[in-house]
Amino acid sequence: MNVTTDHxxxxxxxxxxxxxxxxxxxxxxxxxxxxxxxxTRDKVMSAVELLxxxxxxxxxxxxxxxxFTIGAIIPTMENAIFARGLQAFQERLHxxxxxxxxxxxxxxxxxxxxxxRSLVSRGADGLLLIGYERDDAVYKYLERRRxxxxxxxxxxxxxxxxxxxxxxxxxxxxxxxxxxAMGHTEIAVISGIVEGNxxxxxRLEGIRDSLRAHxxxxxxxxxxxxxxxxxxxxxAFEKLMQAPARPTAVMCGNDxxxxxxxxxxxxxxxxxxDDVSITGFDDIExxxxxxxxxxxxxxxxxxxxxxxxxxxIRMVEKDSIGESSQLQSSLRxxxxxxxxxxxxxxx
Amino acid sequence: MNVTTDHxxxxxxxxxxxxxxxxxxxxxxxxxxxxxxxxTRDKVMSAVELLxxxxxxxxxxxxxxxxFTIGAIIPTMENAIFARGLQAFQERLHxxxxxxxxxxxxxxxxxxxxxxRSLVSRGADGLLLIGYERDDAVYKYLERRRxxxxxxxxxxxxxxxxxxxxxxxxxxxxxxxxxxAMGHTEIAVISGIVEGNxxxxxRLEGIRDSLRAHxxxxxxxxxxxxxxxxxxxxxAFEKLMQAPARPTAVMCGNDxxxxxxxxxxxxxxxxxxDDVSITGFDDIExxxxxxxxxxxxxxxxxxxxxxxxxxxIRMVEKDSIGESSQLQSSLRxxxxxxxxxxxxxxx
Numbered sequence: 001m002n003v004t005t006d007h008x009x010x011x012x013x014x015x016x017x018x019x020x021x022x023x024x025x026x027x028x029x030x031x032x033x034x035x036x037x038x039x040t041r042d043k044v045m046s047a048v049e050l051l052x053x054x055x056x057x058x059x060x061x062x063x064x065x066x067x068f069t070i071g072a073i074i075p076t077m078e079n080a081i082f083a084r085g086l087q088a089f090q091e092r093l094h095x096x097x098x099x100x101x102x103x104x105x106x107x108x109x110x111x112x113x114x115x116x117r118s119l120v121s122r123g124a125d126g127l128l129l130i131g132y133e134r135d136d137a138v139y140k141y142l143e144r145r146r147x148x149x150x151x152x153x154x155x156x157x158x159x160x161x162x163x164x165x166x167x168x169x170x171x172x173x174x175x176x177x178x179x180x181a182m183g184h185t186e187i188a189v190i191s192g193i194v195e196g197n198x199x200x201x202x203r204l205e206g207i208r209d210s211l212r213a214h215x216x217x218x219x220x221x222x223x224x225x226x227x228x229x230x231x232x233x234x235x236a237f238e239k240l241m242q243a244p245a246r247p248t249a250v251m252c253g254n255d256x257x258x259x260x261x262x263x264x265x266x267x268x269x270x271x272x273x274d275d276v277s278i279t280g281f282d283d284i285e286x287x288x289x290x291x292x293x294x295x296x297x298x299x300x301x302x303x304x305x306x307x308x309x310x311x312x313i314r315m316v317e318k319d320s321i322g323e324s325s326q327l328q329s330s331l332r333x334x335x336x337x338x339x340x341x342x343x344x345x346x347x
Numbered sequence: 348m349n350v351t352t353d354h355x356x357x358x359x360x361x362x363x364x365x366x367x368x369x370x371x372x373x374x375x376x377x378x379x380x381x382x383x384x385x386x387t388r389d390k391v392m393s394a395v396e397l398l399x400x401x402x403x404x405x406x407x408x409x410x411x412x413x414x415f416t417i418g419a420i421i422p423t424m425e426n427a428i429f430a431r432g433l434q435a436f437q438e439r440l441h442x443x444x445x446x447x448x449x450x451x452x453x454x455x456x457x458x459x460x461x462x463x464r465s466l467v468s469r470g471a472d473g474l475l476l477i478g479y480e481r482d483d484a485v486y487k488y489l490e491r492r493r494x495x496x497x498x499x500x501x502x503x504x505x506x507x508x509x510x511x512x513x514x515x516x517x518x519x520x521x522x523x524x525x526x527x528a529m530g531h532t533e534i535a536v537i538s539g540i541v542e543g544n545x546x547x548x549x550r551l552e553g554i555r556d557s558l559r560a561h562x563x564x565x566x567x568x569x570x571x572x573x574x575x576x577x578x579x580x581x582x583a584f585e586k587l588m589q590a591p592a593r594p595t596a597v598m599c600g601n602d603x604x605x606x607x608x609x610x611x612x613x614x615x616x617x618x619x620x621d622d623v624s625i626t627g628f629d630d631i632e633x634x635x636x637x638x639x640x641x642x643x644x645x646x647x648x649x650x651x652x653x654x655x656x657x658x659x660i661r662m663v664e665k666d667s668i669g670e671s672s673q674l675q676s677s678l679r680x681x682x683x684x685x686x687x688x689x690x691x692x693x694x
Contacts (some may be wrong), residue, residue: 006589010491025419049484069465078434079451079632080427087425090451094458102424103449104437111441118416120447122469137396144399158671230632259636285577289606291638340689 004274010051069096071119072128072310074108074199079228080284083131085152088305089128096313098125107227109196113138120145126316128152128308132159133198135330148315148322151209152308153299153323158310162315162322164308168199171297171329172206172251175279176332179249180214184277187211188247190257195273198252200225203253203281222247226257233260241268241276248276248340255280255287258294262336273338283332284345292335300327353690357398365394411523415445416491417659418466419475422454422544426575427631429477432499435652438473445472454574456543460485467492473663475499475655477608479506480545495662499655500646501546502673506621509662509669513657514640515546518676519553519598525678533622534558535569535594537583537604547572550600569594574602576589576606580607588615588623594599595623595687602627602634605641609683612668613632630679639682645673 016023019042029036029044036044072095074082090100101124103115112129116138118126126148139160142149151163179187189207192200208218222240233252237260240247252258258280265272272278272292280287280296281304287294307325314320314330359470363370368391376383376391383391394400408470417440421429435445448471450462459476463485467473486507489496498510526534539547555565569587573579580599584607587594599605605627606652612619619625619639627634634641654672661667 022603069469071448076432076434077437078422078427080425084431087423087451087453090424091453099419099450099462099505101450101466101469103446103448104434106434106438115446119448122414122416122448141399230636239462260453261673263636286633286636288608289577289637322616 005075010053012053012059013221015047015053018051024266040097045099046288066125066316067123068171069124070098070126070128070309070316071122071124072099072114073115073119074102074104074130076100076228077104079230081228081254081256081282082153084284085301085305085308087311088302089152090305092306092309094315096309098313107193107197109134111159113141114309115142120147125310126150126222128312129153129161131198132161132163133158133196133201147312148312149314150315150322151251152204155324156198156202156333158198159324162311162324164304164311164325164327166299166304166327166329168202169206169209171299172203172281174206175208175281175295175297175331176207176251177213177278178333179209179251179279179337180216182277183339184249185216185340186241186245186249187216188240188248188250189221190233190240190252190261191225192228192257193225194255194346207251225252228254230256230260230340233257234264235260237261237264237278238268241270246276249337250276251277251279253281255282255296257282257333258296258336259286259290262294264291269277272336277337279337287332289333290336294332295334295337296332297332300329303327306330350481359400359589361398362391362394362400365398366391382426395633413663414470416469416471417445417447417473417475417656417663418469418614419447419449420459420462420466420469420476421451422447422452423575424449426577426633428575428601428629430441431631432648432655433502433653435498435649436656438500439656440660441654443656445660450568454544455542456481460488464490466643467494473497473651473659475659476508477501478504479508480512480543480548495659496670497655497659497662499651501549502551502671503553505545506671509652509658509671511658511672512637513646513674513676515549516553516556516647519550519554520557522642522644523554523557523598523630523676524560525564525599525680526624526626526684527557529624529684531596531685532563533592533594533596534563534568534596535587535590536568537580537587537597537599537608538570538572539575539604540572547600554598565630566604575603575673577603577607577610580604581611582607584608584611584625585615587618588617595621596684597623598626600628602629602631602641602643605643605683606633606637609641611635619683624684627683634681637683640678642684643679645677645679647676650674 016026099284105111131154132151151161155165191204194201211218280294283296283298287296359370363373451457478501479498498508502512538551543549558565566662571583627641630643634643
């Protein structure tokens with residue numbers, strides 16, 4: 001195999017020569033620049049700039065023991081489900097001198113495993129993952145590689161990772177209790193795909209818990225599982241409405257599905273909430289843009305992003321072995337949910 | 348400085364010993380696995396899996412001359428402005444065996460420069476950037492490092508990069524022509540921040556061109572520049588409505604600003620489009636979720652993402668030195684825009 005030297009890539013020696021200092025001084029500038037005089041630093045950084053020198057990853061990682069890069073792997077970049085929390089995560093990382101690289105899996109576990117390896121081999125100092133349900137092999141790999149890893153968007157005793165999140169099950173249970181307290185008894189559910197998604201599974205479990213506690217057989221409530229896209233929420237809603245006993249309230253696994261359900265309701269000539277109540281989960285921006293506004297579970301996305309960044313950096317800098325934080329979600333009761341007593345006689 | 352060997356990190360030798368093959372065979376498996384028998388490959392990959400071996404970045408890059416990682420740097424992950432195009436970009440990359448790492452700049456040029464260096468030093472084979480307006484130093488750096496780089500979301504003769512995008516100026520000009528043809532003469536504009544954002548600048552220029560061509564002094568049209576957030580669109584709308592001569596149509600630099608304007612209109616008791624018409628740009632999902640639906644410029648996000656992936660991979664694999672593609676945008680005339688003749692007498 002021929003490995004040729006790429007003359008386009010400047011070396012540490014080139015920088016040292018250009019700046020008129022030793023290579024050790026260049027290295028010190030790049031790794032512990034506070035130990036170098038401003039004058040020397042300026043000289044070296046000008047040479048770095050002029051030559052377009054980028055510290056060789058391996059060498060620099062060995063010298064600094066860190067790459068100041070954090071990887072985050074999220075299920076999707078679409079529909080802004082994770083956008084606000086991730087933006088806050090990135091802002092806090094940046095304040096502390098770290099760069100964020102993000103990768104998305106389209107909710108496919110095998111892609112997540114691949115991206116974890118890729119980020120680790122690109123030298124990520126730490127990883128943020130969403131939720132905690134994943135193959136054991138992935139957890140073993142992370143342990144072997146000793147990569148500080150934090151889970152977000154979920155908080156549960158089941159999690160093998162330290163996590164910064166909220167209790168998806170308890171949050172949805174509380175929302176369902178509220179729906180039932182408003183007199184609804186015919187509940188239908190449009191859930192995210194439960195397999196491999198602990199957040200979706202726990203939310204559905206929360207609804208079932210609430211129904212059971214109110215003496216309703218949870219197996220009686222129709223459930224459609226579908227992936228988080230507006231169009232899928234619309235299709236599922238239409239299907240639920242074809243049942244002989246129409247639900248009076250449709251609880252959705254997230255706001256994206258709920259917005260789809262609301263759109264289809266309108267297209268079918270049904271009024272929300274007069275003909276049917278619809279609820280979501282997440283309180284992303286969509287929730288207040290639709291008419292009527294969506295009743296949903298508010299997730300403190302920005303707070304979660306900031307706390308996750310703080311804790312992950314503590315782990316990377318070996319100030320913590322990983323401490324979990326549980327955040328509080330809260331209900332947002334808006335126009336899409338209405339007490340059943342107020343419902344007009346249904347056609 | 349002490350550099351200690353991390354015993355947790357398995358080496359190529361460890362894998363070779365575990366699999367009972369030579370290190371050259373392991374290397375061949377990892378880099379050109381189609382030249383190795385399935386039996387040997389299975390043996391090696393089991394050892395890789397068992398030990399949690401990740402090919403050392405530097406060594407593997409030298410061997411494969413590629414890292415199969417593409418970096419994309421986008422202005423923001425919020426509001427899903429880039430989400431759909433980026434998702435298509437990633438899907439196509441994945442089909443071709445590449446992993447995507449994304450980084451976002453919050454529209455801050457100095458952050459973009461930092462992230463470009465970070466992705467290049469992490470070994471990205473190629474970069475996708477949004478638009479083409481950036482510091483010369485960044486272009487010089489990319490040239491020196493010979494990193495294949497493609498611009499998207501913009502197509503213009505001004506671009507120093509090959510680009511896959513659309514003509515922001517001509518698209519907005521066409522929309523403004525349509526608004527004027529509907530009898531509107533009092534146009535106000537809520538624009539993105541023009542400085543450092545060629546897409547925002549060109550869209551505003553398109554409106555000015557159209558006004559001028561219709562004999563309207565473009566300097567007469569009030570323009571508020573603000574960053575792309577729903578709340579900022581709302582504030583700007585309120586301010587525009589306080590002018591003595593109220594605009595009959597408010598043209599917004601993107602859908603996010605337009606949705607904010609629509610929300611504030613409703614809060615102010617104004618009907619869209621009876622009291623005021625509002626238009627957007629991008630045709631992201633928000634546009635069809637609001638009531639009434641938003642008149643906007645449809646951007647072929649998925650097509651753009653796929654084409655950008657194809658071209659960037661050709662550049663990385665040295666099958667192309669970078670060929671630009673211009674995509675066609677198109678108008679979506681929806682309920683938020685109404686001919687002025689239909690307007691009731693305004694209070």
